[in-house]
Amino acid sequence: MSTPTLQQNPMREFTRILGIGAYRPDIIVTNDDVCQWIDSSDEWIRQRTGIVTRHRAGRDVSVVDMAEGAAREALRGAGIDAAQLGAVIVSTVTHPYATPSAASLLAERLGATPAPAYDVSAACAGYCYGVAQGDALVRAGTADYVLVVGVEKLSDVIDNHERTISFLLGDGAGAVVIGPAERAGIGPTVWGSDGSRWDAIGMTHSQLDIRDFSIAAMKNEDDDGDLAAVGDEHAKLWPTLRQDGQTVFRWAVWEMAKVAKQALDAAGITADQLSAFVPHQANMRIIDELAKQLKIPDSVLIGRDIENAGNTSAASIPLATHRLLQENPGLSGGLSLQIGFGAGLVFGAQVIELP
């Protein structure tokens, strides 16, 4: 018997981002609002973080709602029908179900069913991870078009009285559609992880701790019937985000500058050939210091959406890119260096052609 011949998908040479969309929720939280909860001032927060306001979503707006808003705009921009999507990838750490995924519900709402749909947990690097996968899926012939969404409802996982990270955070969604192209539109992704610093950013505790507490609380209720006390303790037990700001800052600037440089080199591009530089919007001082380390020339526009969006984790790069394109339509077709980095620790960077 002769060996059967297997067929593999024909490869595509080039991909690019065809469309981009954004969703910014309605509630605007000012620094004065934040100062009701922490002992600080508008001036201090502006100076230390560059943040003036952040958008946050109300209880009635879910991660999938925000993702849908951004995705619909990205699909319109790409001129693609949802039915043409070959995969739906949602990068998020705030979809409140371990399973099923936000992506499968999003695909259903958009009419992309039965496209494969899955979530990516790579925190603030999630969008760049998604772009890496979308690019690979289209080039490998696995999908014709891929929707990549970065979305977060971080307001669900903050403690307003906490000073390391909560006051920086906002909610929102950004989305792109990746598809085949005539010329290279997505440079090689430089990505990785460093689990030795797993503790540098993350949740205060796990879901298992909530389970164990609930059991203890029920016993407590049986013994004393003191529901109010149980309620208080429960509020404390809800897991929220923390970071070791100093460690993260050093890593985000000096280690990430090396990664960003590698992404430029891998793409065969120099900083002066860029039209835009869009790092993850973690803190204006990280953005400024990264630009300084990379010697980004003045001619390159830098994403500074953090001023009004706060840090939106996986959503921050597509949101900042969307804003740059809205304010400077001439950027379309130019090259942008984007780099995401965050809890894991994880990082990802690539040079892309702006849609």
Added chain:
Amino acid sequence: MASNEEILAGLAEIVNEETGLAPEAVEMDKSFTDDLDIDSISMMTIVVNAEEKFGVRIPDEEVKNLKTVGDAVNFISGAQA
């Protein structure tokens, strides 16, 4: 090998570059946070620049122990030895 005076002068230069503080204000007994009003992010920038200038490694967990300018000078001096 730099003397403590040289390390102090070098550190004062780095602090001046990061914060605009006059180099004379950077004295051995001054606290980075309380006297010089240097926040944690500026402190990290100063640390990284000091590492480069003096050819030493200052681990993250050590940065938290550097309360005063003197602490930093002594650590750098020890690390160079």
